Amino acid sequence: MVKLIVIDASGAEHILDAEAGRSVMKAATDALIPGIMGECGGCLSCATCHGYVDEAWAPRLAPPSEEEQDMLSCAVDVLPCSRLTCQIEMTAEVDGLVIRLPEAQF
Amino acid sequence: MAEATELFRKSDVPAHVPAECVIDFDLFAQPAPEEDFFEYWKKLQGEGRPDFVWTPYNGGHWIATRGEDIHTIYADHDLFSSRNILLPVERNEAIRVLPTSLDPPEHRPFRNLINHGLSPKVVRGLEPSIRELTVSLIEAFRARGHCEFASEFAELLPISLFLKMVNLPVEDRIKLKALSEQVNRPDGSMTPEEVNQGFYDYLMPVLLERRKNPGDDLFSQFLAGSIDGRPMTDGEAFELCMQVLIAGLDTVVSVLGFLMMFLARNPDHRRQLVADPAMIPPAVEEFLRRFPLVAIPRTVIRDMEFQGVTFKEGDLILVPTMLHGLDDRAYQCPLDVDFNRRIGIHSTFGAGVHRCPGSLLARAELRIFLEEWLSRIPDFDIAPGRTPKVLYGIVGTVVDLPLVWQA
Numbered sequence A: 001m002v003k004l005i006v007i008d009a010s011g012a013e014h015i016l017d018a019e020a021g022r023s024v025m026k027a028a029t030d031a032l033i034p035g036i037m038g039e040c041g042g043c044l045s046c047a048t049c050h051g052y053v054d055e056a057w058a059p060r061l062a063p064p065s066e067e068e069q070d071m072l073s074c075a076v077d078v079l080p081c082s083r084l085t086c087q088i089e090m091t092a093e094v095d096g097l098v099i100r101l102p103e104a105q106f
Numbered sequence B: 001m002a003e004a005t006e007l008f009r010k011s012d013v014p015a016h017v018p019a020e021c022v023i024d025f026d027l028f029a030q031p032a033p034e035e036d037f038f039e040y041w042k043k044l045q046g047e048g049r050p051d052f053v054w055t056p057y058n059g060g061h062w063i064a065t066r067g068e069d070i071h072t073i074y075a076d077h078d079l080f081s082s083r084n085i086l087l088p089v090e091r092n093e094a095i096r097v098l099p100t101s102l103d104p105p106e107h108r109p110f111r112n113l114i115n116h117g118l119s120p121k122v123v124r125g126l127e128p129s130i131r132e133l134t135v136s137l138i139e140a141f142r143a144r145g146h147c148e149f150a151s152e153f154a155e156l157l158p159i160s161l162f163l164k165m166v167n168l169p170v171e172d173r174i175k176l177k178a179l180s181e182q183v184n185r186p187d188g189s190m191t192p193e194e195v196n197q198g199f200y201d202y203l204m205p206v207l208l209e210r211r212k213n214p215g216d217d218l219f220s221q222f223l224a225g226s227i228d229g230r231p232m233t234d235g236e237a238f239e240l241c242m243q244v245l246i247a248g249l250d251t252v253v254s255v256l257g258f259l260m261m262f263l264a265r266n267p268d269h270r271r272q273l274v275a276d277p278a279m280i281p282p283a284v285e286e287f288l289r290r291f292p293l294v295a296i297p298r299t300v301i302r303d304m305e306f307q308g309v310t311f312k313e314g315d316l317i318l319v320p321t322m323l324h325g326l327d328d329r330a331y332q333c334p335l336d337v338d339f340n341r342r343i344g345i346h347s348t349f350g351a352g353v354h355r356c357p358g359s360l361l362a363r364a365e366l367r368i369f370l371e372e373w374l375s376r377i378p379d380f381d382i383a384p385g386r387t388p389k390v391l392y393g394i395v396g397t398v399v400d401l402p403l404v405w406q407a
């Protein structure tokens, strides 16, 4: 199990034990955390699992693929630290990862 | 179940279908008007029924009746192909739609264009237009104290929005609505070829013009897109635009119709939303779970055992999205409408690569509609002595919903 902290737009912190290998989106939607949808189930088709990666963590993640960047351009309120969280895999290296959710997904 | 229409041949039961799975179910049968659409579909989950049933109607096909299987089948394009999206299977030869009838990898480049055209960013930008259209449609009949909700509101909103997105005059909706009606509810006055030609004659000159002078509208975006490195052909552009138009019509019409039928009959739920409009977004999610209405088939790609059932290559499985949100294995008391319910997975918008790209637009339409309607007409009822009319089929649709209120 890997620790994942999701901070929703209201500032509430959700601390999750995610199964290693699961995506941040899956872990968060399984827990029914408000403010993240993951409409397409993780096939890079919807841009509704948009989240902000806390600064300290960014260098430890693989950079987004071209397909992810293309879909990310469809999201609202995109910042340099924006990611589609279906593309972030929970592994031992990112134990304790902090993700903030935007005001809205659309 | 219901009286069969006998429109289509009944086929023989194939050897691999166990007798206990065989039922009589005609997708196109029209039950009595008093029947509740959702309870009718839910009978397929009746006690003692296997999770997969098989009916000889409409060429013979399976029906997946349980939420989890429905979700899995939509999501698994390696085992279940989209090459036939209509029943009976012969109809797929006459009607081609992009990208719905394509499997990966051919599906992806077309879908990419739609993803961009209906993205979160685009939907947010459309909100003011949705609100303006919604208000103007409601104000057109508010003072009168009654309306036929399907034709005076529900059918006009998505068409008007489509015209806005492709930058065509909203007055054209009269012409487009007449044509769309022939697609979804043919009355015999036009052949399918004439209907197709009608759309072609309307859309093609616009598409050709936009190719020459692109704007920032949806058509221009589609035309500028590349399909595996080559430009889209005119024919492909036409099929794609048609699909986006048609897919957003009956579906939104129906959810609007069913939720208004519900709110007209349930003043307590109505008052909750009037008193606290912040409940409208969760209510939209609950309505989407409770009122799913699309049933599309998939084709089995190879012989296999799936959940203990033997499928043969080419078998057709009808996958009713209705039966996921309404499955008591997935939701407690699934027929109850509860705006505080915690909503997990359902299949109202499908799943996997074909999952509805219009789901955000649909949500925005439903939310804005409820905000603007309930602040203007908080109390309303179904016209006394009238029964709303629902049509059953691939997409369940509310076609007649007479509403009255104190003007």
Ligand code: HEM
Pocket (backbone or CB within 6 Å): B074, B082, B085, B098, B099, B100, B101, B111, B114, B118, B243, B244, B247, B248, B249, B251, B252, B255, B292, B293, B294, B296, B321, B347, B348, B349, B350, B351, B353, B354, B355, B356, B357, B358, B359, B361, B362
């Ligand atoms: C509440 C309303 C809606 C419902 C219930 C709904 C339902 C669905 C479902 C179940 C599918 C999957 C079909 C399949 O897997 O074969 C689908 C696909 C599709 N929908 Fe929707 N839809 C709605 C609104 C819209 C809107 C507003 C639009 C566009 C403006 C739209 C455009 C499409 C398109 C283009 C596809 C085909 C996607 C593909 O094949 O990749 N839908 N819809």
